[in-house]
Amino acid sequence: MKKDDKGYHILIVEDNFGDFVLIEEYLLDYILNPTLIHARSFQEAKLILEESKNTFDVVFLDLSLPDLSGEKLIVDTLEIANGMPVLALTGFSDLDFSLKSLALGVSDYLLKDELTPIILYKSIIYAIERNRHFDELQKSEKRYSELFHLSPLPMWVYDLETLAFLDVNQAAIQHYGFDRQDFLSKTLEHIRPSEDLPLLHNALKAYREGNSLYPKRVFRHVKKSGEIIKVEIESSAILFNQREAKLVLVNDITEKVQYIETIETQNRTFKEISWIQSHVVRAPLARLMGLVSLLESEAIESNPELNELLAHIKNSSIELDDIIRDISKKSESISPLDENDPRIANN
């Protein structure tokens, strides 16, 4: 049989020398060259662990040491083990306590009388692998948590049933002006203008009946200062501490909306001006041109000098007409913004 040749570092906390030797023998059956450190008491183990800086792959812990035992021993050891897997060893079969110690964070609970080399080896390998997965999971959770808390856009999680804020990020705190405690004592209703509450309740009612929660994604919110802002919302369902919740990302578009509205108003004025050009200004001009046409027919026979003057009036009016046509054509190419665009909705 080929032995495991990884360089395991193992701490064995065991006051009974006979048991230590037995464990050592068993380990050597499957592991080629382990580094085994032996501590005979909790205090000794504590010193070793504190100096080791996480260099052990696994810690064996006898649950009855001369200076400490039982639950307290487990808790204290886990604390200084700082994430290293701890395998409990005991001479007594106590199912309740074994379950309890697992709940406290022990990776395995081994009965000395039932130990065999393979059981011991398996327990080490499993504990190390489990620990690695757990570690990755924690890192990934941390990454996601940072994504939430460090997001430059306001984000929060709210309870779908009570509408209470379950978590808020720093950007939300800054943007809305409520401090963290303040925020977490509020519900969605507190950040909506009171006249918009029916909208909120209708939306939630529709959601509970199976419709999409945000058919329209633009809402009005109220800051602590009372200022009303327009926001665009992105949200997704999550389970937060066993509660059905929504993760919300907020984008304040107040300025953008104001900007668009200003442009829209200007556009309307602009169109009005061009309508005046096209219809109102042109009417007297057209009359003038009609008169010139009429006068031309009268003047032809009589007076050549008058004819020349008429030609000038005619040319001037044609020139003016060309200018008006030009303005009118340009203004017709201005198309209005899409009125269904939620960003320019009126509330």
Added chain:
Amino acid sequence: MKMIPELLIIDDDEVLLMIISKMFKKVNPERNLNLFSSGKSALDRLEELKIEENTCFLMLDINLKDMSGWDFLKELESRNDQFSKVFLITSSVSQNNQEIAKKYSSIIGFFEKPITFDVINKIESIIESNTTLS
């Protein structure tokens, strides 16, 4: 004797009515003109003409004071008037009007102001060809 159809000129601009009538006097003094400065008075006249079942022609300005030219045309359609042939006149240079005008079968011509002798001659020849046909 050939029946000369009536030509109703409907425009709230009194000066323009004067210009148009002077122009017709030069182009065709025989033309039977009837001038109206409001849509309402012209519609009243058309009511009478309809009873006589005579084809008549209209020069209709789109922007009247008492109603728009479109309202005028809708009123004609609701009366089921088959005898009125319309030249639509506008002082606007917008393309929209020409598009809307296509929806009305009573419109047989579309002219932008100014009304010059060119326009009067064109209208005159269209009236001529329409009258001989009927």
